[in-house]
Amino acid sequence: MVYYVKLAPVYPEVNRENTLYLTHASFRSEEYTVQAGLSFQAVQEWMYPLKNVEAVSAIVDYGMDESFYIQPTDLSGDFKVALKLTDPAFFRIYSFRFLEGNPFTDSDLASGIHTAVISDDLARRLFGTTQNVVGRSFSLDYVNYRVCGVVRGASYLTSKSYAQVYLPYSVFGNYKKPFSDKFPYSGIFSVTFLVKDKAQADALRAEIRDLTRRVNLQYKDQWQLELWKQPTSHWLSVFQSHPSDAGFNPWKTAGYLIVVVLVLLLVPALNLSGLIASRMESRLPEMGVRKSFGAGRNILLSQVMWENFFLTLAGGLLGLVLAWIVVYVGREWVFTLLNSRMLKTYFKQALALFRQNRLFSTLYIAGTGLAIAMTVVMAVVYYVKLAPVYPEVNRGDTYYLSGTSFERNKDGRFQSWSYAYSYRALQEWFYPLKNAREVSASTFGAVKYIQPSDRSGDFAVQIVETDPAYFRIYAFRFFEGQPFTQADLESGIRKAVITDKLARRLFGEEKGAIGRQFLLDYETYQVCGVVRGASYLTSRSYADLYVPYSTMEGYRDAAYPEVPYCGPFQVTVWVEDGKQGKALCDEIHEIVRKQNLLHEADGLKMSIDDDPVSHLHASLMMSVGGGGGDWWRAVRYLLFILLALLLVPALNLSGLIASRMEGRLPEMGIRKAFGGGRSKLLSQVLWENLLLTLAGGVLGLVAAWIALYGCREWVFRVFDRYAWLVPEGTDVYVSGEMLFAPSVFLITLAFCLVLNTLSALVPAWLSLRNPIVYSLYEKR
Structure with a gap:
């Protein structure tokens, strides 16, 4: 377990296998030797322009020994926080889950604006919640900072990414100043690289070796640069005490x-x-x-x-x-x-x-x-x-409504109808719900066929027709693009979010798929997003592609003409907490009660069994069956x-x-x-x-x-x-x-x-x- 935590891809350091570090540099002249990080000038001239890399992030690692304190608004007393000064690329290397907001941008970094990404535990301590925090301000060492994003906090054990406050390094007053005036490229920065694979890692090391050779030729009469065998892999960085350790x-x-x-x-x-x-x-x-x-x-x-x-x-x-x-x-x-x-x-x-x-x-x-x-x-x-x-990271606060049934017993004639919910039910009952954070409607999944452009033969895919809220309830990781929008849903445009596996099968890779088209049951769809696919074991969210339900023929039609509220949709509701979940159940049961009162004269009675059910309830009932x-x-x-x-x-x-x-x-x-x-x-x-x-x-x-x-x-x-x-x-x-x-x-x-x-x-x-x-x- 000790070495699993140190080496395995754990949140947010899920890219450890493809992450490299350059933490120290040695600058040596005839009179002096300095071991430090790289200066801002070195980062700008040497590191950011590197070609064999997916992302480059500079982090202030030197001069950060002093403590940083927050002054809370309730005057309860200053408290110390862990701080990291970095750039926007840091959030591309480390896969933080943003509960709200976004990372600071390159323009924020260039302007030196006082903006911050904070962890969820700090947000709760400062503001009592993780919601509606973006735009609010707090005092750090008596300087005001505006919150631009709230992330699920990293563990102290993931030391490369851990902090409670992440700031643009441009807010640090001396970030452009070299560590030593005698060596203008020595400074306070370490550099983290994200590469695509081992081949690109080897190419990056070769590129940095060539960079070192050219720098030493340029300044051979003044000083020499030594980077040892950096950048080092994450595995090596765990066991090697210092990059200069030749005996390791x-x-x-x-x-x-x-x-x-x-x-x-x-x-x-x-x-x-x-x-x-x-x-x-x-x-x-x-x-x-x-x-x-x-x-x-x-x-x-x-x-x-x-x-x-x-x-x-x-x-x-x-x-x-x-x-x-x-x-x-x-x-x-x-x-x-x-x-x-x-x-x-x-x-x-x-x-x-x-x-x-x-x-x-x-x-x-x-x-x-x-x-x-x-x-x-x-x-x-x-x-x-x-x-x-x-x-399905929100299972604890997710409720499901899978279907309804209607009975009519009038004039000695008994009739019954059972199905899921219709489009009319969505519009009148579920989308307007008050006790819900998000409400999503989707079909139960179906198998359709894709006609690949290489004419290699049709192949089956699992498809879910849904709405944009689906991607707010289920925290899909987008490799590129974004979900289809509410406007796409209302217009019925044929857009699709596809999984990385399907993207590789259709286009050879998951990158560069946005805007490309494919045939699904001989209808043309355009890719708007590529996500990391869900497992078949997470059955509520599993599919190969996700499309707006408005692309489905007759999606507004009811399943039975006698009952306009039966149709093809199941409903998923995301609530804030258990208290709101109970209020949601009461609200839906009130809808059922009103419907039965409204149609009492017609002898029509509606039932939703145990719905809405929590994820725990629904999963446990699968073990014994029945209701x-x-x-x-x-x-x-x-x-x-x-x-x-x-x-x-x-x-x-x-x-x-x-x-x-x-x-x-x-x-x-x-x-x-x-x-x-x-x-x-x-x-x-x-x-x-x-x-x-x-x-x-x-x-x-x-x-x-x-x-x-x-x-x-x-x-x-x-x-x-x-x-x-x-x-x-x-x-x-x-x-x-x-x-x-x-x-x-x-x-x-x-x-x-x-x-x-x-x-x-x-x-x-x-x-x-x-x-x-x-x-x-x-x-x-």
Whole structure:
């Protein structure tokens, strides 16, 4: 986890793989040597004009040691904030999610205007909200700044992008001044580069080497420039203390990490084999009796393996839960843990345990890993269903209305109609809703066919007809372009937002697709935006292309002439919070009540079942099927599965530990005789079990990831009452944020830690209660 946070593409540093850094430069003359950043002149003349790069951002890194304070308007006292001085390209390199507003512009940078992008936590502290903050002012070191954007804040652990306030570097008074008058190109700036791929990164390094060579030729009689091997990759920047470190060996660092991982995995695994061997030794008479009655070796071996399989299913989950608790609670120090000597001591102790009980440790770890794997699979499946994952990041505040039904019982004649909502219902009921942040109408998705320009043959695509609000509810990342507008919707113009995958299939790449045309069911559509595609697992937002619903023939027509409110549209509503969600439900139920009063004389009665339903409610009901609002039935169903996965293996695991403790009674008796206290011995047993569990947790986690990715076409539907097949040709994409979600592992680890601790605590405590004489007599 420590190195995942340091190296993996986490928000907002999702482009780490293609990010390079130039942080230091050395300027050397015959009399002086200066190591600093680059000056504003160097950035303007050398860095910004570089060709082999997608984006170049200059950041003030020197002279920023002093603290910066905000003076709140409520006079509650100044407080310190983290500040970053940069340029607009910074927000193209780091994928900040803007809750409101935009980054400052190049003209803001050139003019030195006092404008700022602030984090959401600072916005709440200053203004009490993250909404309607743009345009408001605050005082930073007694200078007023106007807010131009509010972003979801970065973590302090993503140090390259972390700050609470982002300002144009032109507000810094001395930003044009060199670090040393003797070297006009030395200064206060570091530079961050975004490249397209490894080939462009190599080309950028070659371009900078050539730049260094030309500069040194130009100033050979005055000074020489040294950039070492910069720009460095993100991976190298994590492990290398300074670019000038000539003795740094990345392979040595990699070898060190491999040894750490192997020790964490193999030592507890081999120790588990000793536990099983000890238990089998005590079961030899039982096996002899069963053999004498005709039980074959294969049958007995199979039974033992199945016993251990079910015993250890839940064991490893504990280690995972514990790891997540430690990472969160000790986040201020745990990310430096791998450099401590204490860890080496633990490794030596674990290695000794491994050598003593090799077979037992191996089998124990494998079983524990399986327990973790099964529990993590379940946890990730429901995380993907319920958590805010791209692009459905607003799930917690999203409500759905999927359909309605009408009944008429008049003059002894009964009629009923059921469908989704019509265009008239949208205009009269839903678009005017007061208790809603955004309201979007869309079709349920359909399959249509594209006729490619290369005449390679028609191919099927998933299409959603919708409105512009759809892209405000679902936070699609636009590679280029923008959603179609309200004017496009009203005019019925054939514009389309397509995914990056479809753009590559149609045009060869996702860049340069804006304005280009394609045929959909032999109708010409123009591309207005290209987005990062949603996964098939985020079914509410998944499609290959999105078009205005006004391009759909007869979109204004009702499904039934008798009932003008039934049609092809489902409705998605985004609210501010749970309070507004409750008000939304009341408002819609009031609409239903008024409609039934209005048509009471006609005998027409409207019903919307449980709508509007929250995302949580809708997802849980998929597990048990049916309606009626009994979503607690789904909760009970899931808890039963979880307890079956955890309790049975945990109870069996306690039996394994009890068997091992029985074999260790003489050892415990001797240690007691020499002064070993009960609590100390108990602590050692618990730590031994914890090491085993942690190793099993890592193994199970890897197994879960492999299962989730390899079986992604069906495993994410395994808990649904009504599962469906994935359409042919659909790639079920599983993103990193789905697999590596911290909350999933934290919950899973919490369950496993408690159960595994109890399974070790009870047998160990009972064993250690035996008198010293009894323990020594056990193997006289």
